[in-house]
Amino acid sequence: MSIHGLAGGIARGQLVRLPVTGPRLRRNLFLVRHRDKRLSPAASAFAGFVRDHLPKAL
Numbered sequence: 001m002s003i004h005g006l007a008g009g010i011a012r013g014q015l016v017r018l019p020v021t022g023p024r025l026r027r028n029l030f031l032v033r034h035r036d037k038r039l040s041p042a043a044s045a046f047a048g049f050v051r052d053h054l055p056k057a058l
Contacts, residue, residue, distance in 0.1 A: 029054070 009015035031050050033039060039047060 003017075006015055006017075010017060029050075031047055033043075033047070
């Protein structure tokens with residue numbers, strides 16, 4: 001799971017972070033939108049950030 005999704009539980013002491021050895025886990029991310037709908041300004045800014053900062057192929 002993402003550390004961002006677990007941060008609250010770690011901060012509250014409900015979860016602890018354990019070191020894990022082995023291969024690095026990776027996941028593919030996709031940005032999907034409806035072709036006939038306009039993006040909000042926030043969604044458009046996020047899509048631009050994703051295009052500019054994430055590699056095309058992981």
